[in-house]
Structures are given as structure tokens and as C-alpha cells.
Amino acid sequence: DGGITQSPKYLFRKEGQNVTLSCEQNLNHDAMYWYRQDPGQGLRLIYYSQIVNDFQKGDIAEGYSVSREKKESFPLTVTSAQKNPTAFYLCASSSMGPPYEQYFGPGTRLTVT
Amino acid sequence: AQSVTQLGSHVSVSEGALVLLRCNYSSSVPPYLFWYVQYPNQGLQLLLKYTTGATLVKGINGFEAEFKKSETSFHLTKPSAHMSDAAEYFCAVSDKRAGTALIFGKGTTLSVSS
Numbered sequence: 001d002g003g004i005t006q007s008p009k010y011l012f013r014k015e016g017q018n019v020t021l022s023c024e025q026n027l028n029h030d031a032m033y034w035y036r037q038d039p040g041q042g043l044r045l046i047y048y049s050q051i052v053n054d055f056q057k058g059d060i061a062e063g064y065s066v067s068r069e070k071k072e073s074f075p076l077t078v079t080s081a082q083k084n085p086t087a088f089y090l091c092a093s094s095s096m097g098p099p100y101e102q103y104f105g106p107g108t109r110l111t112v113t
Numbered sequence: 114a115q116s117v118t119q120l121g122s123h124v125s126v127s128e129g130a131l132v133l134l135r136c137n138y139s140s141s142v143p144p145y146l147f148w149y150v151q152y153p154n155q156g157l158q159l160l161l162k163y164t165t166g167a168t169l170v171k172g173i174n175g176f177e178a179e180f181k182k183s184e185t186s187f188h189l190t191k192p193s194a195h196m197s198d199a200a201e202y203f204c205a206v207s208d209k210r211a212g213t214a215l216i217f218g219k220g221t222t223l224s225v226s227s
Contacts, residue, residue: 004156031213040122042203042219043157050213090156099145099164100207102215104156 002027004105006091011110013085021076021108023091029103030096032074036060037088037107046089049074050096078110085112115140117206119218127226132176132191134221136204139185145207146187147215148178152200160202163187174198199225 004025013019025032031050035043045058049068063082068074074093078085088109092102120135138144145164149157161172168180178189187204204218 006156033214040219043217045214048214088154092157094213096213098207099147099162100213100215101145101147101159101162102157102205104149104158106156107154109154 004091004093004103006089006105006108008108009106011108013110013112015112016080017112018080019078019085019110019112021078021089021091021110023074023076023105024072025074025091025093025103025105026072027093027103028071029093030071031094031100032068033092033094033102034058034064034066034074034076035090035092037090043090046076078112085110115144115206115216117204117216117218119202119204119221121221122219123222123224125224125226126194128196129193132189132194132198132223134189134202134204134223136178136187136189136218137185138187138204138206140206143180143182146178146180147205147207148172148176148187148189149203149205150174150200151203151220157203160189194223194225196225196227199223 007022033048034046047066049055065077091105094102116139118137147162148160163180171177205215
């Protein structure tokens with residue numbers, strides 16, 4: 001079955017530690033996205049990539065980093081510079097042709113204490 | 114810049130009642146429009162989409178939405194709510210001029226009571 005996988009489902013870290021969230025897709029999509037979700041704030045775009053080895057900042061990129069070494073993979077690193085990292089993180093992918101509908105993974109809930 | 118407004122962060126209905134979730138967008142160019150549903154601690158699932166053509170779009174789980182260009186709206190409806198419809202719903206728009214990025218509304222939580 002084609003789809004997007006995110007691992008792990010739940011992640012716990014101590015403050016000051018970097019943590020990497022995994023996102024893999026087998027939909028053959030060129031574009032991939034990372035969103036952060038907080039209660040009452042909807043989805044906020046962190047980073048997106050439309051081609052291997054290239055990515056763009058979204059609305060809230062500070063404190064995050066990404067890489068896109070393979071078409072199928074788009075890992076997100078939450079660095080110690082991110083002031084409020086506790087959140088639900090969603091990965092998505094889409095084709096480069098219209099209408100650009102995005103397909104989402106199951107999400108990773110990160111808790112930093 | 115493109116924006117999406119979902120009126121009402123919470124909507125409560127009784128089982129069997131009509132569901133109406135409102136979405137308005139701002140764009141001078143008719144965009145592509147989407148509704149997604151999210152159950153607790155899960156990712157988003159596409160309910161339906163409008164691209165071109167027929168303005169009344171049918172989706173999964175008995176939901177439908179109507180694109181009204183004159184009102185810049187894309188409201189989501191379901192004639193009879195079921196307990197399993199309780200979830201968070203997101204309206205999203207794709208700006209044809211901006212490539213692949215979607216703009217999401219802040220979401221509406223639907224509660225269904227028996």
C-alpha cells in the first residue's frame with residue numbers, strides 16, 4: 001500500500017537535546033512538507049521541499065532543520081534552539097502537478113521536558 | 114496573500130441533525146479547495162476537493178461541499194450527523210500561482226451528541 005510513514009508515534013526528550021523525526025513516502029511524490037500542530041492554531045508550515053537536495057522555509061522554520069537526500073525521505077530535526085518544541089508534527093507529500101492535494105502521515109507527538 | 118477563514122472553532126450538533134461547517138477564502142483567482150478530517154492523534158484525511166467543473170462536490174462518509182465563487186465560500190455539509198463524524202475539520206486552499214503549498218484554516222471541531 002502506498003502511503004506516508006512517520007516514526008516514532010510518540011517521542012520524549014529532555015530539554016536541550018536535538019531530536020530527529022522520520023518521514024518516508026512511497027507515493028512517488030516530488031514535494032514533501034512538515035507541519036506543526038498546536039491546539040487551536042491549526043497547521044503551521046515548517047519546511048517544504050519540491051526536489052531532492054532543495055528545500056524552503058515555511059512560516060515557522062526557526063529552531064528546525066531538514067534534509068532531502070532521497071526523494072522518499074524528508075527528516076525533520078528539532079534543535080535545542082526551538083523554544084517550545086512540544087507539539088504534534090505532521091509530514092505530508094504531494095505531486096508537483098495541480099491540484100496539489102496533500103497526503104498526510106499519522107503524525108509524531110513530541111514531548112520535551 | 115491567500116487566506117482561509119473557518120467560522121466557528123467549535124460546532125455541536127445532535128445525531129441525525131444537519132452538519133454545516135463554514136469556510137471562506139480570499140483569492141482573486143479561483144483556487145483549488147479541499148476539506149480534510151482529523152481524528153484525535155491521527156493525520157489528516159482528504160474528505161473532498163474542488164478543482165474545476167461541477168460546483169457541488171461529493172466526498173467520503175456522506176459529506177459534500179459547494180463552491181460559490183460569488184461568495185468565495187466552500188462550506189461543508191452532511192444531511193445527517195453520525196457519532197463517528199466527531200472530529201476536527203480543516204478547509205484548505207491551493208493558490209494556483211504559488212505552486213504546491215496549501216493554506217489551511219485553523220480548523221473546526223465537530224461534536225456530535227446522542
